[in-house]
Amino acid sequence: MTWRPGLRTGIVLTVVLVTLVTTVAMALTTYGLQAGAARERFAASARTGFDSDAQQAHQFLVHSAAFESPVAGVAEYMRARLGLTWALVNFTGTSGPLSSAEDGHYVPVAGSAGSSPDRLPVAEVDRARQRRTPLSYPVDTPDGPQLAIVGEVEPGLLLAEFYNMRGLDDELATLRRRLAAVAAVIALLGGGLGVLVARRVQRPVRTAAAAAREFGAGALGTRLPVRGRDELADLAGSFNAMAQRLGESIEQLRAKDRQQRRFVADVAHDLRTPVASVIAAADGLRSPDEADRERSAELLGAQARRLGALVEDLLEMSRFDAGAAEYRPEVVDLRALVDDAVELSAPGVDVAVRCAGDVTVVGDPRRLHTIVRNLVSNAVRHGAPPVAVTVDGTDPDLARVVVADSGPGLPAELAPVAFDRFVRGDRARGRTGGSGLGLAIARENARLHGGRLEVGHDGGAVFTLTVPRGRVG
Secondary structure (H helix, E strand, C coil): CCCCCCHHHHHHHHHHHHHHHHHHHHHHHHHHHHHHHHHHHHHHHHHHHHHHHHHHHHHHHHHCCCCCCHHHHHHHHHHCCCCCEEEEEECCHHHCCCCCEECCEECCCEECCCCCCCCEEHHHHHHHHHHCCCEEEEEEECCEEEEEEEEEEECCEEEEEEEECHHHHHHHHHHHHHHHHHHHHHHHHHHHHHHHHHHHHHHHHHHHHHHHHHHHCCCCCCCCCCCCCCHHHHHHHHHHHHHHHHHHHHHHHHHHHHHHHHHHHHHHHHHHHHHHHHHHHHHHCCCCCHHHHHHHHHHHHHHHHHHHHHHHHHHHHHHHHHCCCCCCCEEEEHHHHHHHHHHHHCCCCCEEEEEEECCEEEECHHHHHHHHHHHHHHHHHHCCCCEEEEEEECCCCEEEEEEECCCCCCCCCCHHHCCCCCCCCHHHHCCCCCCCCHHHHHHHHHHHCCCEEEEEECCCEEEEEEEECCCCC
């Protein structure tokens, strides 16, 4: 089973690992630089000391002629250098005893008592003779690692000095311990910082998770506080935007569900009366009285037509709900359309029609005709004369059709829901001609044209249809 750390553990481990790797890398780099610089300083100091000793030994030989050979003179001078390990290798017979080679090493002819190496590598000494300049190399001795410097004092006479590196090694060891201690402290601090960072990151994540659970449980108003401009603020903002959209969608679905429930109830209610009338009329057709049969037939025809109109309106609303309503645009003369709608919806009623400006638009003539016919019929049935229809084409982008009557207008409580389905005023409830779907269908037709349908009051009910002029194609 693969171990997967949690968010908090992952953050802490990541911070500790990054801190530790960074600290170790910096410590190693610092140690390398410091150790290199210390070794260079040590070597430079040793080289300076060697050069000084070589010059002083040469001057000592020049100003003192009491020695039997250069080897003896240089040895006498070097013995005065207390605390320094040294050795002499001679290859010139006139300078004193000669050094012999044994097993790849030269045997010194003189040196500091008891502490100088008794052998010098042939390769290093020969390189120093060929270079004519001092040569340095590390060497291990019973006293620890040392830095050897070999160079000529006189032709064929080489001086070797040995500088103990134990102090340098102790200094570097101290530096390593200090850097290790600093790395450990920084790693601990990194761990503590990782815990703090993990808590700071985990807190809003937990808050977001809790908010998501609350939202999933039905609390659609749940939101996250947005603080700052970092990624967590972006997360909170995105969650809030998502919650807002989902909340609106859920509310729309709930509203749709309530609407559908009310729709079914209203349809059942509206169907009850005509169905009962049809049953009664059908029973009346069995009457032996001719007059009763004629009244029943008339009633049956009227209710059948009412049922047919209601079913047609219901089908039209279902097309709008399903997004399947057809829209067939063409150039429409609103004056001719209004005249025809008035003639069909208000026969024998004096309805004034006035036009201004360009009254042509691009739209679906059947649907525009339905809107105007419904508005005029509504004004004639539920308003009071005179009824006036105004076609305003003075706006270059829009056209308006205003239908106004002189009745009492819509009640204040009815105006906000006038275009909802199955909404009818008290005066219309006792009549049998309306289904309460006419204004709802008219509004959907207006929306299909990219327009709007509004209601107001100005001495009576005023309905205003506004549609864009549009263009064919």
